[in-house]
Amino acid sequence: MTLEALLAGLHILAILSLVVFLSSQAALCRSEWMNAAVVTRLTRVDMIYGITAVVVLATGLFRTWWGMKGGGWYWHQPLLHFKLGLFVVIGLLSIKPTLTYRRWARTLQATGSLPDEDEIKATRRLVMLQGHLLLLIPIAAVMLARGVWTRG
Template sequence: MLFHWFLAAIHLLAFALGFWAVLTRGAALRTLAAGAGDMRRVLLADNFWGISALTLLVTGAMRAFGGYEKGTDYYLHQPLFHLKMTLFVLILLIELAPMVTLIKWRIASARGTAIDMGRAKLYARFSHVEALLLVLMVVAATGMARGVTFG
């Protein structure tokens, strides 16, 4: 029982970390686009965003399919679980372009070459959309925890 509680706590804390990280990355990208930002801040926030996403994926899979919570059958037949997973996939799809670009920026920074920040403002917007989708995931998760169903 304690491990179930621990797993749930880690899962929820990963949402909090992810929300902070993606908002921080968005703000850092916005200031970077304005010419006043710090690349290290962007990359550090991006690291935390990645850690939180991985933690959400692992702990979520353990909870839904590892026998630690209500059981796989419950989740697969729960509409809010499908909503939550759809939102997660949307976040992953939105994240593809910033992720690839930030990897390129890391490589360029390590090599000491120039970094094209032309899309920094766009990726700041993407980050803020991802933060909103995270909030919606939490709303769906709280409904699941309460056994909310439709129909």
């Protein structure tokens, strides 16, 4: 029981951290606010976002393996696969902004120039899409926890 509570707490903490750093990217990635400090900050925030995503995934997997219901139950649940699928889609969507932030930082360092407005807007759209898709995961999680659409 203590392990279950600890794993749940760590998972929630990781999820909240992920939301903070994704929200930070959305807030910072605006053409009207873009300057050299923001470009540098975006690369750092994105790196932390990636780390928190790994921690969310790890703590979630630990909950399925060592939690009270056990992996045999969790891995047969469609909602778990839906949650993981969404998480993978969000992760894939995050690749382009990550590469873009790094390119912006290299360009800034090499030439001192900032990204253009259209590229900033396109990158922000991907960040916002990640945020909107992320909203579906806790809904699926609550449904799974309450036994909605579960098997056995």
